[in-house]
Amino acid sequence: MIGYLDTLTFLNILRGNAPKETPRLTQQSSLDRVFQLFGCETESERLELLEMLYAIELFQEEPDDFMVLYAKRLGHEASEAELTKLEIELKNAACQTTAKYFYRNLSCKSMAHILL
Numbered sequence: 001m002i003g004y005l006d007t008l009t010f011l012n013i014l015r016g017n018a019p020k021e022t023p024r025l026t027q028q029s030s031l032d033r034v035f036q037l038f039g040c041e042t043e044s045e046r047l048e049l050l051e052m053l054y055a056i057e058l059f060q061e062e063p064d065d066f067m068v069l070y071a072k073r074l075g076h077e078a079s080e081a082e083l084t085k086l087e088i089e090l091k092n093a094a095c096q097t098t099a100k101y102f103y104r105n106l107s108c109k110s111m112a113h114i115l116l
Contacts (some may be wrong), residue, residue, distance in 0.1 A: 025037065052093065052094045
């Protein structure tokens with residue numbers, strides 16, 4: 001989880017936020033501040049961010065309740081191949097969203113330097 005928080009912190013530093021803001025997000029009861037910190041203005045942006053956060057949590061924590069629900073969805077206990085496929089899909093989705101935020105925030109930071 002440390003690497004996960006470091007990645008999110010780096011994305012927010014590029015956005016001009018203080019490094020201490022991201023760890024505090026884990027202690028928030030409202031998602032409004034999370035969406036504000038990441039600049040999520042539309043419903044689809046909010047959903048994409050939440051999907052990224054949940055995906056990261058799923059492949060890092062492997063919660064038992066999720067695995068039970070996943071097995072119910074499959075109709076059987078997940079095989080090693082099915083779990084590997086799920087993990088790849090989750091990681092790909094999380095990496096794509098992380099890269100999107102990275103480049104968006106990097107371009108905003110670069111534009112700020114140009115304008116100054």
